[in-house]
Structure formats: structure tokens, C-alpha cells
Amino acid sequence: MADERPVLGRFPRPARIAGRLALCAFALLYVLPFLIQLATSLKTDPDAAAHPMTLFPGNPTVAAYRRLFGAGGGVESVPFLRWLGNSAFVTVAVTSGRVLFDSMAGYALARLPFAGRRTLFVFLLSAMSVPPVVLLIPKFLVLKSFGMFDSYSGMITPLLVDAGGVFIMKQFFESLPREIEEAARIDGAGVPRIFWSVVLPMSKAPLITLTVLSFQGSWNEFTHFLVSTQSSRYDTLTTGLAHFVSGGLGGGTQYPLKLAAALLSTLPVAALFFCFQRYFVRGSNAGSVKE
Structure with missing residues (x-):
């Protein structure tokens, strides 16, 4: 034994x-x-x-x-609250979009038969192997062509779908027993109803994992925001701190101010991870089969 x-x-x-x-x-x-x-x-x-x-x-x-926080007593303040607001707005929008679109795309690749599905999945894997830095100049040219440069739409739209998130959701949906969906289909449910009412409620663990990864990735994003914006009004925590560290907001080392801003910028991601680490580290598949 x-x-x-x-x-x-x-x-x-x-x-x-x-x-x-x-x-x-x-x-x-x-x-x-x-x-x-x-x-x-x-x-x-x-x-x-x-x-x-x-x-x-x-x-x-x-x-x-x-x-x-703007209470420097006459000393020039840092626009930290504006950076924080931009980061929060962009991160919530990107995270919501990724959770929605990645789960829909993953379910389509895992369950819906259509022409070119395997080819599309190969392209998805290929996109995951491309270094992001290679796409910086093409991304800038596309945003310029569509009039989205230096705007919130240019910051958010290219990040709404992530190849890694689609892959995670596809692999999870393929692990679910098909009998559950077949039972719902016998009861008269269509594909949208099966996806929203049957499959998604069973996907809490991968959805939370995707939420944590998307939140962390968009909150810490730097290169995309660097090529998609120019005005200081669109600075996020990452780009604002980069300008600050490079000396764009005053002279001197200012180590306490820089590290205080960096410390505050890490707290939201740390708090989110500690709240959902049980689902992030160890996923669980739950479901029931109708007899």
C-alpha cells in the first residue's frame, strides 16, 4: 500500500x-x-x-x-492622484474586457465547430511567442492611422484581448465534461444560454486566475502606454513614475518620494493576489452531470 x-x-x-x-x-x-x-x-x-x-x-x-497626495505645504506636489486615477480606470476597463472576450473566444475555440478553428488556434499560439517589443512600432502606426493615439481608447482597445487568457480559458473549457452541455441542450438551451448559465458558473477558478493576471498585467503595463500616449494627462502610475525617476519632475535624488510612490503602486496588485491566491495557485473544477 x-x-x-x-x-x-x-x-x-x-x-x-x-x-x-x-x-x-x-x-x-x-x-x-x-x-x-x-x-x-x-x-x-x-x-x-x-x-x-x-x-x-x-x-x-x-x-x-x-x-x-497634494499636502506638501508649499512644496511642488506630484500628480500621483491623477496617475492613480488613470491606472485604475484603464485597468478596470482592460480587465473587464479581457475576462469577457477571452472567455468567449476560449469557449468558441474549445466547443464550437467552425471552419479554420485549428488554424486560428495555431495563430493564437504564434501570437503568444512574439516578443511584445517587436510590436511597438506597428502598434504606434496603427493607433496613429485610426486616430486613437494619445487617448483612452488607444490605451484600452489594443489590450482588451490577450492570447494567453484565451489559451487558459480554452484549456479549461476542454476539461469540462460534455455531458453537462448536452443535458442543457436537451432542455432547449442554445449556445449563449449554455455559455452564460451553465459553463461560466463552473469556471470560477480560471476566471479569477484570468482576472488576477489581467489586473496585474494592465496595472503594470508600461511599453504600450509609452507608445500610445504623449500628453501628461494620460500618464499612469508606470509612465508617471518613469518620468519622475528620469528627473522629469524635479531635481535631486528624492528617494523617499520615489519609493513611497512605488510602494503605493504595488499595494492594489498585492491585495488582489492575497485575496484570491487560493483560486490562483490551486484551481478547482466543479460541476454536476444530469442523469
């Missing part, structure tokens, strides 16, 4: 303790840059320049955060 104990339970206790300590050490090593980022955001500019690696600010201050 096979040993059904967990893998770690098969090792001696000292080995398990050593393994856990090693994992904790690696975890602390991974968290260390974030702790330095947090500590530096609470320092003054001279303190950050003199002691960049210390985890304990000599004179803690929230001046960097006050300046980000």
Missing part, C-alpha cells in the same frame, strides 16, 4: 525543521527589498542618501506621502 503521508512528513524531524528554516530565510530575503522601500519612504532626503540600506529611519516622517 502506497504511503499517503505528505511529502514533508516522510523526512526526519530535524530535516523538516531545517527545511522550514531555509524557506523562512528565502522568504525574508525576498521581503527585504520591500522593507527597505518602506523604511526609505519614511526617511528625509539627506537620511536616505546617507543611509540607503538601513531599515530604521533616524527621523521618521510622512512628508513624502503628504507630497504625493
